[in-house]
Amino acid sequence: MQRLFVNRYLLSAAVLLVFDSLAFGHIRIAPTESTAGAREKYTMRVPNEKQVPCSKIEGEFPSGLDVYDFEFKPGWKIDFKKNDKGKIIGATWIGKMMPYEFVEFGMLGINPKEATDLVWKFVQYYDDGTKEEFTGPVGSRLPSPVVTLKAPQGK
Ligand SMILES: [Cu+2]
Numbered sequence: 400m401q402r403l404f405v406n407r408y409l410l411s412a413a414v415l416l417v418f419d420s421l422a423f424g425h426i427r428i429a430p431t432e433s434t435a436g437a438r439e440k441y442t443m444r445v446p447n448e449k450q451v452p453c454s455k456i457e458g459e460f461p462s463g464l465d466v467y468d469f470e471f472k473p474g475w476k477i478d479f480k481k482n483d484k485g486k487i488i489g490a491t492w493i494g495k496m497m498p499y500e501f502v503e504f505g506m507l508g509i510n511p512k513e514a515t516d517l518v519w520k521f522v523q524y525y526d527d528g529t530k531e532e533f534t535g536p537v538g539s540r541l542p543s544p545v546v547t548l549k550a551p552q553g554k
Pocket of ligand 1: 425426536
């Protein structure tokens with residue numbers, strides 16, 4: 400009986416880990432592959448992973464990516480962050496996402512001309528004062544979303 404309980408516990412912990420890292424967990428960017436120099440629509444998927452509302456997401460965009468337009472989401476306000484040349488380098492989304500909800504935010508961008516990796520950084524803020532920083536390397540607990548840019552075909 401004891402043994403059965405332990406095994407079940409381990410199994411569900413393992414299942415949770417797999418689901419968190421593959422299916423539902425974490426802020427993600429899609430697509431994960433695109434073409435250097437191309438225009439692309441990126442979608443940021445933000446799940447609420449806690450039992451309290453989430454009300455703010457801060458994003459820092461990959462260097463070289465030119466994000467020029469944002470999807471309108473009712474109930475959410477977007478503050479842009481610009482550098483001293485007026486280029487948008489990040490944004491903050493402010494709204495309300497309840498437990499068991501997720502929100503997707505679209506962005507239009509122009510990829511850099513070099514075939515490189517686009518590394519996004521996000522910080523998700525919860526109403527209990529906690530935050531999750533998706534700024535780690537690939538394979539870490541809270542990884543930065545990465546988009547791989549391929550060279551255009553025929554070049
Ligand atoms: Cu997660």
